[in-house]
Amino acid sequence: MKTTTRNLLILLVLVTIAATCSMYFVSPHTIIINDEEVTGVVGFGAAFVGIIIAALACIFAVIVTSAVLxxxxxxxxxxxxxxxxxxxxxxxxLCLPLLLLVGVVMFFNRRKQAKTVNTETLAQN
Structure with missing residues (x-):
């Protein structure tokens, strides 16, 4: 048995035990289904299943909401x-005049550097 399955079974058993024990400490549950009062273990089971379905609906709503967001x-x-x-x-x-000015300045700087490099190369020979 895989760890996840085992953990889920343990969780299910613990929740079932907690639900059964809480029946004795909480006020009696009466659920009306089709105009009939359902009490006792069956009523508590129906309420418990309803709570589980509501929790799953809330989880589904959160998932859908997060996907939409x-x-x-x-x-x-x-x-x-x-x-x-x-x-x-x-x-x-609007940036074109500025870019032209920057281009002209770069052109003259490179030309000046190229002249300096050529002069140094000629001086070394």
Missing amino acids: AGVSALLIFVFAALAIALALAVAP
Whole structure:
């Protein structure tokens, strides 16, 4: 038997024992099913099954909600990326004069460095 299966069986036995013991310490349960009062062990079992179904429904609701939130967050990431790209493309023409100025300065600096390197090479020969 695998560890997970064994742990689940142990948990099921403990929950069942706890539910059975709590019947004697909690006020008597009366459940109405189809206009009939159900009491005792059968009523407690029906209530216990109802609680388990409600817990599973809550877990399922949390899973679905987290999946929806994950999908929405992924969609928002793509939307903000598209907006950032659109903004960058919209601002690009405004940056053109600055880029031209930077390009001219880099061109003259490289030309100056190339002259310096050529002069040093000629001086060494």
